Amino acid sequence: MVSFTDFFLTSLLAAAGLGSALPPQISTTKDQNGRLTLKQVRNPRPHKAFNPARATYRTFLKYGVPAPDYIKKAITHIDDEQEEAFSRSKRDTGSAAAIPINEVDIAYVTPVTVGTPPQTLMLDLDTGSSDLWVFSSLTPSSQVRGQDIYTPANSSTSKLLNGHTWSIRYGDGSGSRGTVYLDTLAVGGLEVKSQAVQTAQEVSSSFTQEQSLDGLMGLGFSTLNTVRPSSQLTFFDNARPSLDEEVFTADLKYHATGSYDFGFVDRAKYTGNISYTAVTESPGYWTHSLSGYAVGSGAFQTTRLSGISDTGTTLLYLPTAVVTAYYRQVQGAQNSQYYGGYVFPCSSSLPTFTFGIEEARFTIPASYINYTRISPTSTTCYGGLQSSSGLGINIFGDVALKAAFVVFSGTNPPRIGFAHK
Numbered sequence: 220m221v222s223f224t225d226f227f228l229t230s231l232l233a234a235a236g237l238g239s240a241l242p243p244q245i246s247t248t249k250d251q252n253g254r255l256t257l258k259q260v261r262n263p264r265p266h267k268a269f270n271p272a273r274a275t276y277r278t279f280l281k282y283g284v285p286a287p288d289y290i291k292k293a294i295t296h297i298d299d300e301q302e303e304a305f306s307r308s309k310r311d312t313g314s315a316a317a318i319p320i321n322e323v324d325i326a327y328v329t330p331v332t333v334g335t336p337p338q339t340l341m342l343d344l345d346t347g348s349s350d351l352w353v354f355s356s357l358t359p360s361s362q363v364r365g366q367d368i369y370t371p372a373n374s375s376t377s378k379l380l381n382g383h384t385w386s387i388r389y390g391d392g393s394g395s396r397g398t399v400y401l402d403t404l405a406v407g408g409l410e411v412k413s414q415a416v417q418t419a420q421e422v423s424s425s426f427t428q429e430q431s432l433d434g435l436m437g438l439g440f441s442t443l444n445t446v447r448p449s450s451q452l453t454f455f456d457n458a459r460p461s462l463d464e465e466v467f468t469a470d471l472k473y474h475a476t477g478s479y480d481f482g483f484v485d486r487a488k489y490t491g492n493i494s495y496t497a498v499t500e501s502p503g504y505w506t507h508s509l510s511g512y513a514v515g516s517g518a519f520q521t522t523r524l525s526g527i528s529d530t531g532t533t534l535l536y537l538p539t540a541v542v543t544a545y546y547r548q549v550q551g552a553q554n555s556q557y558y559g560g561y562v563f564p565c566s567s568s569l570p571t572f573t574f575g576i577e578e579a580r581f582t583i584p585a586s587y588i589n590y591t592r593i594s595p596t597s598t599t600c601y602g603g604l605q606s607s608s609g610l611g612i613n614i615f616g617d618v619a620l621k622a623a624f625v626v627f628s629g630t631n632p633p634r635i636g637f638a639h640k
């Protein structure tokens with residue numbers, strides 16, 4: 220007669236073996252005589268945790284024995300503890316659209332919800348700055364032209380950050396300033412409970428005129444944040460502790476909607492391998508180097524070019540020597556004081572431009588560099604590649620970034636990765 224204890228233990232072990240994971244993957248090998256060997260391998264896919272009480276309960280059912288009450292309770296005790304452990308673990312991610320705000324991709328905006336109930340704003344996710352600021356109920360109505368605004372008074376979770384102000388000036392001369400609230404903020408399903416939301420009390424004319432842009436979300440390093448007396452963290456820095464991976468990715472597209480992902484690298488969005496290169500955080504930008512460049516089908520020039528990968532800047536700005544080498548290949552191109560940059564007859568054909576990330580090569584199609592007509596009726600076109608000599612910094616802006624899938628990795632040390640797509 221098999222004692223109950225033996226029965227119970229045997230079935231528990233049997234169940235443990237069966238219930239532990241999804242059926243293990245089998246790898247097979249065949250020797251020269253055709254003999255097959257089955258080798259068990261651990262199941263590499265993450266799977267739901269095993270609940271031994273549930274396995275025991277099933278064993279009782281299998282042998283037609285009514286399961287005692289304490290087994291049923293044990294199932295819940297174990298499920299609850301596993302859920303609690305899972306919720307403490309890093310597993311948050313987010314994914315949201317990057318939508319061009321006009322027909323030449325001058326900037327991209329992403330839907331962001333702020334406050335309770337959620338107020339949706341379209342923000343320019345900008346790796347070249349670190350302030351999250353929005354058009355708000357505090358922005359003079361004379362400076363608001365069609366933008367959506369954040370009204371802290373309508374949010375039950377908003378809290379004024381007393382005595383704190385901010386003021387920012389961007390490289391193109393635009394700027395804004397104001398006060399600060401803390402509130403719940405989410406991007407693509409990824410929520411931060413207490414994000415510093417900088418409410419504009421003044422914005423410059425270029426922002427007023429950009430009616431489809433309700434503000435910026437800085438994704439540079441938090442050292443650049445302008446809130447005083449105490450600087451605030453970016454959304455990415457606030458979200459980090461709960462992210463599966465300490466990364467966000469940019470998949471910007473030419474004349475089409477792309478995406479920003481947080482906390483994971485989506486294998487479906489790129490081909491081949493990701494080529495990583497070192498990032499220095501100084502002075503707060505994603506600063507790294509290119510390993511060189513090529514104009515059209517010309518030879519690759521190996522030369523380290525340091526600059527910043529900046530989703531908030533429209534064009535690609537490189538040293539004059541590189542830019543003149545490029546436009547030398549363009550019929551009728553000139554560096555126009557009048558138009559403030561390299562222009563060419565819209566009928567001219569343009570070469571591609573290739574940049575290197577370590578050993579990898581990324582080619583920007585000519586269409587991306589044929590950026591825009593000076594005016595709808597003009598036959599003069601403005602280049603997407605311009606000289607950085609007046610800026611003091613090379614900027615790998617959207618014209619370059621949209622030619623790749625880009626991984627901004629907040630690991631220690633930080634790094635940036637580029638892949639083909």
Ligand SMILES: C[C@@H](SC(=N)N)c1ccc(Cl)cc1
Pocket residue numbers: 345346347348389390391529530531532609610611612614
């Ligand atoms: C970092 C960008 S501005 C931005 N992406 N928020 C920049 C810096 C300096 C110059 Cl000169 C021009 C552009």
Ligand SMILES: C[C@@H](SC(=N)N)c1ccc(Cl)cc1
Pocket residue numbers: 326343345389390391393425426429432531532533
């Ligand atoms: C990120 C800053 S500076 C820049 N990269 N042009 C910016 C973005 C959009 C507008 Cl409309 C004005 C300024």
